[in-house]
Amino acid sequence: MSRLRLWSVIVTVVCVTFLTALDNNVVNVALPEMQARLGLSGTGVQWVATSYPMALAGSMLGAGQLTDAKGRRWSLLTGVAVFTLSSAGCALSSTGLMLVCFRSLQGIGAAFVLPASLAVMTHDIPPRMRTAVFGAATATLACALACGPLISGAVTQHLGWEWIFLMNIPLGGFAFLVSAAAVPGPAGRRRIHPLPTAIAVPGRPIAWACLLLTSLVSCLVQGPAHGFASPVVVLCGAAAAVSALALCRSGIGRHPALKELMQKRAYSGGLVTQLLWGLGVTGVSFYTSQFLQSGFQLSPTRAGLTFTPVFSALFLATPFVAALARRWGEARVCAAGLLLVALGLLMVALGSGRRGPAGMFPGLVAVGVGSSLALPLTTRALEASPGHLSGFAAGLFGAARELSGVFGIVLVGAVMTSVQHWCLTRHVTRHDASLTAYQAGLSAAAALVAAGAPVALWALRRPVRDAP
Numbered sequence: 001m002s003r004l005r006l007w008s009v010i011v012t013v014v015c016v017t018f019l020t021a022l023d024n025n026v027v028n029v030a031l032p033e034m035q036a037r038l039g040l041s042g043t044g045v046q047w048v049a050t051s052y053p054m055a056l057a058g059s060m061l062g063a064g065q066l067t068d069a070k071g072r073r074w075s076l077l078t079g080v081a082v083f084t085l086s087s088a089g090c091a092l093s094s095t096g097l098m099l100v101c102f103r104s105l106q107g108i109g110a111a112f113v114l115p116a117s118l119a120v121m122t123h124d125i126p127p128r129m130r131t132a133v134f135g136a137a138t139a140t141l142a143c144a145l146a147c148g149p150l151i152s153g154a155v156t157q158h159l160g161w162e163w164i165f166l167m168n169i170p171l172g173g174f175a176f177l178v179s180a181a182a183v184p185g186p187a188g189r190r191r192i193h194p195l196p197t198a199i200a201v202p203g204r205p206i207a208w209a210c211l212l213l214t215s216l217v218s219c220l221v222q223g224p225a226h227g228f229a230s231p232v233v234v235l236c237g238a239a240a241a242v243s244a245l246a247l248c249r250s251g252i253g254r255h256p257a258l259k260e261l262m263q264k265r266a267y268s269g270g271l272v273t274q275l276l277w278g279l280g281v282t283g284v285s286f287y288t289s290q291f292l293q294s295g296f297q298l299s300p301t302r303a304g305l306t307f308t309p310v311f312s313a314l315f316l317a318t319p320f321v322a323a324l325a326r327r328w329g330e331a332r333v334c335a336a337g338l339l340l341v342a343l344g345l346l347m348v349a350l351g352s353g354r355r356g357p358a359g360m361f362p363g364l365v366a367v368g369v370g371s372s373l374a375l376p377l378t379t380r381a382l383e384a385s386p387g388h389l390s391g392f393a394a395g396l397f398g399a400a401r402e403l404s405g406v407f408g409i410v411l412v413g414a415v416m417t418s419v420q421h422w423c424l425t426r427h428v429t430r431h432d433a434s435l436t437a438y439q440a441g442l443s444a445a446a447a448l449v450a451a452g453a454p455v456a457l458w459a460l461r462r463p464v465r466d467a468p
Contacts, residue, residue, distance in 0.1 A: 008182035009124050010133055013117050014140050015175040016080060019168060020110040021144035022151070024053060024405075028289040029152040029304050030161040034099070037161065044096040046413055049286055050217060050406045051100045055107025057402035058210040064115040072119040073183045079112025080179060084172030090165040114398065120183060149289065153304025208247040213403065215240035220410035261385055261393055269459020270381025271400055276452035277338060277374060278404025280445035281367070283412030284345060291438050295431070296357060306357050306364075313368025321375050330376040331460035335453040337373025340366055342450035349442035353435055380460050408445070416441040
């Protein structure tokens with residue numbers, strides 16, 4: 001491979017990583033303006049936020065299998081094309097339903113991009129450069145997460161919420177053209193015969209799992225607003241029960257690859273810990289951006305800047321995590337990080353009612369430092385997976401991370417909605433009811449994250465025979 005083509009492949013990977021990660025959190029700060037411009041209800045706002053990660057998680061395993069069957073070039077081009085065109089559809093949406101539909105298509109496009117980009121880094125980058133490219137992709141992911149609120153706030157305030165989607169079009173078009181020219185096609189693939197245990201998951205269980213997730217999210221989103229006894233919620237609950245029964249009868253739990261992975265304590269425990277962390281932190285990020293604008297009347301730009309302490313602390317603490325993990329072990333470091341995140345969420349809850357955004361600063365710093373200490377969680381869990389299942393394990397772990405974000409938003413939202421309704425029925429002012437609901441949501445999130453600490457201690461400890 002020529003030097004120009006090699007660097008074109010690297011640029012493609014970095015570009016698509018930035019695009020897909022940015023759209024996972026860029027809408028949070030823009031949601032109040034979307035709600036006002038499109039006339040969205042509270043449940044509509046939640047659907048706009050959850051449709052992307054839910055579609056991404058639900059499509060990831062199927063997209064990964066198609067990547068193996070069709071080739072990484074086909075999958076990458078398909079994903080980038082779907083993602084870019086659906087971004088244009090999001091920008092042109094005139095109703096909440098249109099926006100939710102196009103956001104879901106974005107998630108499906110991203111589900112093709114992620115495994116394809118991972119395969120490109122694994123197979124099309126020379127071994128001597130592979131570690132550096134993986135590091136560049138990780139840094140790009142962190143940059144997208146850090147810059148998301150800032151970009152969203154500035155663009156929304158000065159150009160309008162449509163532009164957070166329109167800016168994807170030139171980047172997506174560029175990535176498509178470079179991918180088409182640089183990424184090798186099927187003829188350039190190495191023929192690797194899959195091992196007997198690397199069996200693809202059948203399509204029917206994946207479809208039942210998607211129906212189950214959609215039904216559960218619908219129940220949690222619609223229930224607090226319309227009542228859990230309303231016909232729509234009851235229908236969604238029935239659909240969830242039927243799909244859960246069908247999923248169990250499909251024998252998915254006996255699938256060879258899944259069974260082998262779940263028998264690895266570090267992987268299964270890491271998966272549970274990741275779910276608990278995502279349930280807490282993602283919901284807080286989503287509702288904090290709205291609370292800052294509605295409760296403190298901050299502009300979108302200032303609301304985005306309020307998240308700076310989280311990502312600054314994350315960047316500053318990350319270089320020390322590896323040394324701490326070697327000294328104290330991944331299990332203790334991750335458990336301490338989760339407890340620090342939980343403490344930080346409680347500090348944010350207490351500070352939000354005192355001095356405004358300034359009172360939230362210490363808690364946000366604690367959340368950032370704690371999140372950096374939890375970074376060995378992913379490495380330790382994936383390290384425990386067998387080599388022939390590394391791709392499947394990474395896809396399942398990524399899907400679980402996205403799903404934890406979806407359920408974090410709806411669970412924290414259910415707590416906040418219930419507490420706010422309870423306060424309003426007791427004639428509490430709307431401002432105080434919103435503040436109390438926000439604090440209750442953060443407290444629930446802190447409890448979820450703290451529950452992951454003992455799981456991390458149990459799952460991530462290294463047996464004496466495995467110690468280096």
